[in-house]
Amino acid sequence: MATKGVFRVECPYCGESFDADFWTVVRGDRDHDVKELILSGEFDLLLCPKCGEMLQHSEPFLYIDPPRDILAFVMPESYEAEKDKWIARMQADYEPVRAALTAGQGLTGEPLCFFGLGQLAAVLESDRDREEETEVLEFMAREDGLRLLPVKPAAARELDLPFTIPVRAGMTGRAAALSAAEGLYAKNDALPRLKKLVDFLKTPGSETVPFLKKK
Numbered sequence: 001m002a003t004k005g006v007f008r009v010e011c012p013y014c015g016e017s018f019d020a021d022f023w024t025v026v027r028g029d030r031d032h033d034v035k036e037l038i039l040s041g042e043f044d045l046l047l048c049p050k051c052g053e054m055l056q057h058s059e060p061f062l063y064i065d066p067p068r069d070i071l072a073f074v075m076p077e078s079y080e081a082e083k084d085k086w087i088a089r090m091q092a093d094y095e096p097v098r099a100a101l102t103a104g105q106g107l108t109g110e111p112l113c114f115f116g117l118g119q120l121a122a123v124l125e126s127d128r129d130r131e132e133e134t135e136v137l138e139f140m141a142r143e144d145g146l147r148l149l150p151v152k153p154a155a156a157r158e159l160d161l162p163f164t165i166p167v168r169a170g171m172t173g174r175a176a177a178l179s180a181a182e183g184l185y186a187k188n189d190a191l192p193r194l195k196k197l198v199d200f201l202k203t204p205g206s207e208t209v210p211f212l213k214k215k
């Protein structure tokens with residue numbers, strides 16, 4: 001599947017029409033520079049070759065990050081008015097390549113649909129905070145000889161938890177996780193998602209929530 005496409009764009013400043021390259025597929029786990037452009041808001045900016053003005057132009061694209069379990073249709077904000085039509089069209093385009101894109105990649109959920117880069121950027125930003133917090137937590141956990149278990153990315157997002165949870169050796173189940181999380185939180189209370197993990201693990205019924213990633 002081609003990852004770039006050429007689309008005709010008209011400059012709103014001087015009326016010039018020109019061809020521009022657009023990403024049609026972005027691999028968030030590989031195309032790090034492109035991901036940065038999405039986060040910085042520069043992804044859909046173009047320079048008019050005639051007048052040199054900067055203009056914004058969006059085309060739909062697929063954003064995929066299998067390790068983080070994200071598969072998203074990212075559509076221009078203006079498409080939201082005809083949401084159902086565009087989602088159906090993206091689904092139809094995506095269906096023939098679904099198997100090739102998802103095979104053995106660990107992608108689980110149905111595609112997400114975003115209208116406007118901002119919606120995708122918000123998820124990526126919150127994931128980045130979560131990653132940073134998870135790294136601190138993992139570092140502390142290793143120093144304390146705790147084990148680490150991966151959380152399903154979608155569950156981590158939904159429950160706003162770290163991407164991994166610490167577990168105390170020699171204990172089992174929820175008690176092992178709660179004891180480890182409380183121990184770490186006592187040492188560092190500046191980790192909001194660690195606090196949420198402690199609260200989550202204290203919630204009756206949390207032991208039946210399948211939020212851990214299967215190995």
Ligand SMILES: [Zn+2]
Pocket residue numbers: 011012013014015016048049050051052053
């Ligand atoms: Zn122009």
